[in-house]
Amino acid sequence: MSIVQRRTTIKDVAEAAGVGVATVSRVLSGGSASPETRERVLAAAARLDYRPSALGRNLRQQRTGGIGLLVPDITDSFYARLTDGVLSCARSYGEPVTIGVTGDDPEREAELIGTLIEQSMDRVIAVPSGDGEMWAPALRAGLNVVFADRKVRADVPGVVADDRAGVGIAVEYLAGLGHRKIAFLARYGQSQRVAAFTDTLTSLGVPVDPELVVHARASRDSAYATAAGLLQSRPDLTAVLTGGNILGEAMVLAARELGVRIPRDVSLIMFDDVPWAELCSPPLTVIAQPAQDVGYRAAELVLRQGRRPRTVTLPTELIVRASCGPRR
Amino acid sequence: MSIVQRRTTIKDVAEAAGVGVATVSRVLSGGSASPETRERVLAAAARLDYRPSALGRNLRQQRTGGIGLLVPDITDSFYARLTDGVLSCARSYGEPVTIGVTGDDPEREAELIGTLIEQSMDRVIAVPSGDGEMWAPALRAGLNVVFADRKVRADVPGVVADDRAGVGIAVEYLAGLGHRKIAFLARYGQSQRVAAFTDTLTSLGVPVDPELVVHARASRDSAYATAAGLLQSRPDLTAVLTGGNILGEAMVLAARELGVRIPRDVSLIMFDDVPWAELCSPPLTVIAQPAQDVGYRAAELVLRQGRRPRTVTLPTELIVRASCGPRR
């Protein structure tokens, strides 16, 4: 019962078919061979249930098939959906995906890059933390990298959601409801979204109050603390925009805890549409991002070689539910 | 700039240190060597930034390090947290994790097992779909498998939550509130939980109505359709237990759509505690499962070899919020 049988190798198939190993390899990888030989080899391979070893092939070809995927946090619905998109595309190419979570920590990210290089992974999709400087050696080593969700280096192709447009529409919507004191609860590293936020405010003639832009670290705890701190220190604000679903969750929780009613006391718009946004009380108005598509397109980009660095921007959409009201 | 430098190999290090490759290998993997040689080799390796190729090693050693992980759906918060647990444990061992989603489809699962075998993965954690028969060849091939969340084969060690106890406490709680017509909205394959459900009912002297146990497929669509169908066909029910968070989400949505008020019209308990359960209106009473721990323990089990098949059962907990009330 615990007798482990040796793996069937190409040599076994060659022997069974009465041909050389080179011929087997050619037949199986679509090279030229006479019809009868082809048939004999195929029959032998099927009979022995032969599966070529990816190890042998990869070593010879000097490249590991497969994709490395680095995300900050797999329990965050956004990255889970992004991952799902990557997996979905990779599956259609038959490529395995190796995943790592960085926790938004550049040091851990560098460590994971090292592991990927050891595995001879030559294709990586990453949501980079920090400024992406630790990618320089990997790029020099010929690694094929695509960034997802965040664009931090010009020399690496990327797939991002159009957060500039999303933030713009959301802020205009809030301003249209009469709000002037609008806060932005951001995660560190969301400079793009913050910039879009202040730009839109100034273009609408609303003065920018730097104290209304606050930053949290990636964890739920930090998000909650920052949200609560914002609500307490600035009771005059009337609307909040959060830079992600974890931050939105924290804001709803903090508001409830502090007796701040949504949308009566403050209006809330959350970046990223998640299934529970509709179940929330009140249902949350959100900026939807095509998380799955971001992952899928990134995988396409990294699998289809030979493109030069380019950035793909995917559309965002404001979905109005019930978490925003007129200025009180 | 686009000059790709060749990978530094053990041969380069050997040359730089003026020793043979065998010595380098020995030094780097902790074998015996004279102190001065050791130092020379270490210095050369550091200077050249040498990283041993996992490919070469794995081929020689006939085993791929790393863990394969097969889950039904990575966007399901439960499996995302389970995955996080696996990754967390694997990281402390420095092992990469290759992930695949089965969509709860045995065929796709079999396909993914094939991919893992091609990669010479010898350690796999899986949430099996179906009865796990497709694992037989893999087990014969010496694959080291651990099942998580579901136990379907006696010859494979597993880590599961104590759903029997969880369902028991939940049903007792509902019965204590006076409910007699309690429905169970399950996913196909949750026979364990269904059995616990009916067992508990009979032990409480509540007659079991087979029509009140309904099954949905794994998708959100199927979950919603089944939930809505249940509410419409059985307006006499007063409480519902759902077998997972996707099903709970669907039930809340369907109830809202059909004007069924929770907990006024029907009480609801959901299996699995998720962050949004607290944000929901009303906040949901749930059976919490240690999803992360399930993954972590499974990874421990698969990484620490040499244990004989055994099942680890982790505790569940009823968390009372506001989705249950007395029988109307």
Next chain:
DNA sequence: GATGCTCATGGAAACGATTCCATCATGGTT
């Protein structure tokens, strides 16, 4: 001084695939 033991060391085989290259048969052309 010869023998035996320990220890460091390096050459070479092995892992399983792909691929270069030489060989050989076949068939068509001169």
Next chain:
DNA sequence: AACCATGATGGAATCGTTTCCATGAGCATC
């Protein structure tokens, strides 16, 4: 009949590592 082009085929090299085994040096013992 001699020659060349074409195509199928298999042997052998190769990828980077680990590990077996032989070699040789150093040292102690008889």
